[in-house]
Amino acid sequence: MHNLTLLLVCQAVTTLGLMVFVPIMPLYIATLEQMDGSSAGYWSSLALSAPAVGTLCFAPYVGKWCDRFGYKQMLLISLCVFIASMLLMALGSTVYGFMLGRLLQGVSTIGVVLTAFIGYISDDTSRGRSLGLQESAIACGALAGPVLGGIMLDYWSLKPLLLTSAMLTGVAGGILWSKLSEPRKAAPISGLSFFGLRTVLSDSNLRNWMLAACLIQAAAFAFVNVFALYLSARFPSGEAIASKVGLLHALGWLATMLAAPLWGHLNDRSEPRRYFIIAAMGCALSTGLLVVIDEIWLIALLRLSQGACYAALMQSVLLACSRQLPASEYGHVTGLSRSFMVVGQLAGPLLIMLLLPVFSPISLIWPVAVLFFIGGLLVLYNRTACFSFAEIRK
The missing domain is CATH 1.20.1250.20 (MFS general substrate transporter like domains)
Structure with a gap:
């Protein structure tokens, strides 16, 4: 239960960082470069799809590495890549740096690692409840992210929110490193193989x-x-x-x-x-x-x-x-x-x-x-x- 609570908090924080741009992407892109509406729409479409491309390329391998090298280690690596992506978007001043940050968000595959970790530490009788709570944490971040993003862009700047999100993710990573325990590795079933x-x-x-x-x-x-x-x-x-x-x-x-x-x-x-x-x-x-x-x-x-x-x-x-x-x-x-x-x-x-x-x-x-x-x-x-x-x- 202790591990599950930490992972759910991490899920909500990282989802907030992923979703903060979704409804306001064209508006934010337009603040980075001088461009017309059609160009902003083009770059916005690329930026929205970039995390999906990164996740598609790396998700199967990251899931396999969780089984092989351990869930805690892979989670911390994913968090580091995710934090780097948030910093790159917050500190970058060009649309190309922003696009690289969005791509890194997908490469981090943080959602894949968290889902795998949450499911793995739950027993057969409570895994449904754990996955339900994770879905609720995702919805919480998806609900708060766009609201905060819109307010910050209208009245100030998104950069402080991105830096805060990166900082909170770093704090979450530090807590996970010190408090989270690696689950016991399950023994494979003799005579049965899974070929992906x-x-x-x-x-x-x-x-x-x-x-x-x-x-x-x-x-x-x-x-x-x-x-x-x-x-x-x-x-x-x-x-x-x-x-x-x-x-x-x-x-x-x-x-x-x-x-x-x-x-x-x-x-x-x-x-x-x-x-x-x-x-x-x-x-x-x-x-x-x-x-x-x-x-x-x-x-x-x-x-x-x-x-x-x-x-x-x-x-x-x-x-x-x-x-x-x-x-x-x-x-x-x-x-x-x-x-x-x-x-x-x-x-x-x-x-x-x-x-x-x-x-x-x-x-x-x-x-x-x-x-x-x-x-x-x-x-x-x-x-x-x-x-x-x-x-x-x-």
């Missing part, structure tokens, strides 16, 4: 879980791109659209923060597959209904519903995969899971970019709902009694 991506792709259950995770993340990141366009089209004469977008996104994260531990508790008591399907269909329904809604308070209710359902999805994927694989390979499979999720992060906005000339801003909601729906269907068609290394060991 080959094993995942050869087993239909694992393959469907990974593809579902990819589709869900594609839907989530596509929705981020679409939502501001949707609100502008739905309320063309409305005022303070940017503020409404920020508030409605915050409502979604608030619902995620509150609902995530409950989903984790339910997953511990039953099969994650069941709750993933319910939550994915809930996300599809709450997203699709936006097309026929034209009242802001109803949109707010749907965002709360969507956030509460989304809270179940990623933690259910990680828990289901961990139950099918040996504990000695937990870091490796977590890295692979995150890689599939990152592919979705990149694919979702790309899909919206391709569909923009074809669909109206309001109609773009439909592809997002379809992605959530297909993700749920993939897991629905999984075999109920799935292959499990843990059962073979027993």
